[in-house]
Amino acid sequence: MALYGPLLYAWLPLLVFLLQAFHGGSAHSSCSENNGGCDQNALCSDDPTTGAMKCTCKTGYTNTGCDDKVVCTDSCTVNNGDCHSNADCSHDATTNAVQCICNTGYTNTGSGSTVVCTDSCTVNNGACDPNAFCSHDAKKNAVKCTCKAGYTNTGSADNVVCAESCPADNGADDPNAICSSDAGNDQRKCTCKAGYTNIGCHRRVVCRGTMISDKIDAFPPHLHTSDSCTANHGGCDANADCSHDATTNAVVCTCKTGYTNTGSGSDVVCTDSCTVNNGGCDANAVCSHDAKTNAVVCTCKAGYTNTGSGSNVVCTGMTI
Incomplete structure (x- = not known):
């Protein structure tokens, strides 16, 4: 027996090696062969304590296997990579780690690595101008900024800047126009003041009668207004003088000297006074006009004498 003791001691390391091989252990790592049988998207390692082989999914992959079988699946295909429901899951080009990027129309309101995607319109008004409404494009869901009533976009389609349509300087291009906002399209519009007519280059509007005003969009047409009396004589009769109240x-249309208004209401029609009630002359007088002033001149007919005084001509029959 004394002989077997030293021999057994000498063969002990070999016996230990054989026992390890038989029970799954080895003197060298089993991960060196075929990745230890792990999934191609897994890392193989040996437990430092037990020596047992372990499969761990690489960054960007999630274990979807069951029991002891490790199956590594692209994390973005598993519950959207744990990203927010309004986020797209992708991978970092360098580390392959999951990246959560909010969809169009949503803003990340999370902190640190936690991505929380919130409707952009509820976050700082979607970065729209304070005087704009935030909404979403029907097709792409991108933020859409629309100026509120009374404001006009003075920026661009992509950079909406809402300026007051009718600021303190009246917002009109001419001092004789009044600025207001169109309720339908919220565009600035200019209305000529009483007694003024729009004779802009894009639309010709002529004021007739005592006062007619018209409205045109001020964007994009350039509005010019002018004294209505210079545009078609303010709509007055050719024998009337045009002025302003x-x-x-x-x-205001006022018949010239020698003419009488035979119109009705605000319609001024200037007729030769001599044809209207004989120009106010005596029935026995002839009506005519002064060569210089065109004023009515009453001259008694033959056989009659003016017995009136001053400009009041009274024609009295002559006695024989």
Whole structure:
């Protein structure tokens, strides 16, 4: 027996090696052969304590296997990579780690590595101008900024800047126009003041009668206004003088000397006074006009004598 003791001691390391090989252990790592049988997207390692082989999915992959079988699947295909429901899952080009990027129309309101995708319109008004409404494009869901009523976009389609349509300087291009906002399209519009007519280059609007105003869009047309009396004589009769009411500035048509208004209401029609009630002359007088002033001149007919005084001509029959 004394002989077997030293021999057994000498063969002990070999016996230990054989026992390890038989029970799955080895003197060298089993990961060196065929990745230890792990999934191609897994890392193989040996447990430092037990020596057992371990398969661990690489970055960007999730274990979808069961029990002891490790199956590594692209994390983005598993519950969207744990990204927010309104985020797209992708991978970092260098590390292959999962990246969560908010979809169009959503803003990340999370902190650190936690991505929380919130409707952009609820976050700082979608970065729209304070005087704009935030909404979403029907096709792409991109943020859409629309100026509120009373404001006009003075920027561009991609950079909406909402300026007051009718600022303190009236917002009109001419001092004789009044600025307001169109309720339908919220565009600035200019209305000529009483007694003024739009004679802009894009649309010709002529004011007729005592006062007619019209409205045109001020964007893009350039509005010019002019004294209505210079445009088609303010709509007055050819034998009338055009002027403006001192209070309202409305057009006032006044028949010239030697003419009488035979129109009705605001319609001024200037007729030769001599054809209207004989120009106010005596029935026995002839009506005519002064060569210089065109004023009515009453001259008694033959056989009659003016017995009136001053400009009041009274024709009385002559006695024989």
